[in-house]
Amino acid sequence: MKTHATTPTRRLVLGAALGIALMPGCSSSGGTAKQTLTVYTSRAQGLVHPLLDRYAAETGNDLQVRYDTTASILATVNEEGQNSPADVLFLGESSGLAALSKEGRLVALPSSTMEKVDKRFRSPKGEWIGASGRSKVVVYHTKTVDPARDLPPSIMDFTDPKWMRRIGWSPTHGEWQLSVTAIRLVHGEAAARRWVEGIKANQPRVYPSLSATVQAAADGEVDVGFVNHYYVPRFMSQFGSGWGSRNSFLKGGDAGALIDVAGVAVLKTSKHQETAKHFVDYLLAKEAQSYFAHETFEYPLSAGVQPAGELPSLASLNPPNLDPDQLADLQGTLSLLRSTGVLP
């Protein structure tokens, strides 16, 4: 009875000791002379960590990176307030940075930095800057859609009943909502409402993310979808040229041809302002820009770097001419989507 009784407790103690011994990072916060930079990013870890590792190796700085979604990062930075340990924010959607800029949380970047990028792709107030570009496209299923014959010239034309049950969309996704914001800014509120209602009448299939939409278009679950350009090249590099969906870039300054950026900014509460600004410059230099071109299939925005092989050049694209800070007006888009019953 006695031995039977003591073993469980002993096992618990041993287990706890073993668990703590196995757990790394318990006591790794000791600081040294080199600079520490904390970056919050919503970029995918698998895509950007080789680049960030390279920065750390080249500068000798200790880079602390936290990966999460844009929404979570914004909520976290808001909850942390003045106590935020973050120095740099590197977000997949510029609208998040614009929102923080509006709340006065970001510092102005040096004009030498801002000048590196076309003014369509940076904050008019100089508080955030685009590091790489992503174009909105129409993705289509190759077996059922002939892009030259079937695809209309504008995103507005997909309200035609011939697209009944053929469209995939992701109304809960921030990047997708940006397309609606662009439609509101280009065509006005009334036209945007007609578009949302028209697409809804065509009974689109709902997907949780843009990548799921691209996948569905490849499988033929839907014939077309409204997504970002880099998914198709990324899938094709994984699954080969047999991949069942392709991109169509819209022309003529159409709302559906919007170019958004993944942007970077420095927080006011950062205690490492100079290092942080140097990091921003690093992302805009040639090495990082060609990394974005060839590893993430995005559009490089500075240092004269060209996009990856099959993509049309940035100059040949024809996006609508919109103020990047205006694109951050998410509230208007959300109330439109709510009042049309697309969102709860």
Next chain:
Amino acid sequence: MVRRSRAPATIVVLSAVVAAATLLPLLYLVLRAAGAGGALGGLLFLPRTGEILLRSLALVASVTVAVVLVGVPLAWLTTRTDLPGRRIWLVLATLPLVVPTYVGGFVLVVALGPKGMLQRWLEPFGVDRLPEIYGLPGAVLILALHTYPYVLLTVRASLIRLDPALEEVSRNLGLDAWESFRRVVLPQLRPAVAGGALLAALYTLGDFGAVSLLRYESFTWAIYVQYQSAFDRSLTAALSLVLVFVAALILLAEARTRPRWRGGRSGVGAGRRARPVRLGGWRWPATLLCAAPVALGVVLPVAVLAAWVVQAMAGNRPLVFPTRAATNSFGIAAVAALTTAAAALPLAVLTVRFPGWLSGLMERTAYVGFAVPRIAIALGLVFFGAAFARPLYQTAAMLVFAYAILFLPTALASLSAALHLVPPHLEEAARGLGRTPWGTFRAVTLPIMWPGVLAGLALVFLLVMEELPATLILRPAGFDTLASSVWSATSEALFAQAAVPALVLTLLSGCSIALLYRREDRAR
């Protein structure tokens, strides 16, 4: 059996500390929701809000019924019968728990979607499109598959410790096997069934992975949408409080089903195994019953993940074994499991041995955290952590604290169910013979509770292994876990990269389960 003694002060104080910690996220939600003001009323009383709430309740009810119908028979078959290969079935049938809903849901869509893998195989036979799996059926399937092991594990832990003598007596008194199961065994299993089903129900209420992938617009889905798309957190907090209220109603309903009489076996010394029931011809339907959830919940996801890995290897893409993520996951899950069980113990003792309104309230409070969207709990800890516990903020210790709050109910359910089976008079005898309270606990209570303790540890361990939303927000910088590796790969459509950590997560968790059962066997 009737005891009117007062609870020891140490236990009351420890329980109060634990219950207070679980209140932190609720406090945060109330603080935030207070900021919503007028907009709140408008949102809460939209007809669509009510409709979505009803959808959530329909989901919870369906999943709860399903998990009891699957979990109880499986527990009985693998514990009390001569089912061929029942040890292996037991391990396999627990495994769906280790497949996260965001992986299981994704795989289900890829495999069984209208234009999924199955459809492509069937296309030569003229099948152009499979019936929809989206909506309620798909969401119930994924959530029931993922949560029935709660019932299986808690019920099994009780079945092992039930005194077979009671059942034998009822058989001798002329009841047939089914009647004696229904009238003698089932009432004793009730706390375990209710505990497991409650966990499944609350998990379902708070789940986001399955409902988003299978496009079922539940209340949690609405909360995440609100949270993802609006930077305003007060409305999110207000909606989360509605969910807390629903969870409280579910808890109240469960409390009403609790029996007054509680069975305890007379002594661990006389413990023996019940004689296995001969299944005879029923062996084959029974095997099928075990095989179905295993096929859908384990074999299918593992096969799809393995196929992606093979595809990537054939395409000569380098696959890296996530060693660091695996040790991080394992280490933090082990520490969190022990911490959570230690925190749950005083509460379990208090509620089982000294039932009263206060102990009941403390226990119920602990459960609420399970149903609140994890993201809301994590943000609450960001708020308190960054402001008042800066040295701990974004450390592993803070993450363990968060896990303990999130998964306290899981440990509590297992420990309470186990404690119900310890006859109080044994403890009294030990005290009468001069043992200290702690000595009594170690010598008498813990050995009898042991299978329940192990089950509780295992459940928390597995939940931590697959936890995602809170981990992403609260982890130290650079602290990758297997779940976070899966997330970061799938969020950018890198399936092969997602498949490796997902497989490792499943295998590592599976091994832990197998190890648990071995331990349990030796303890008998």
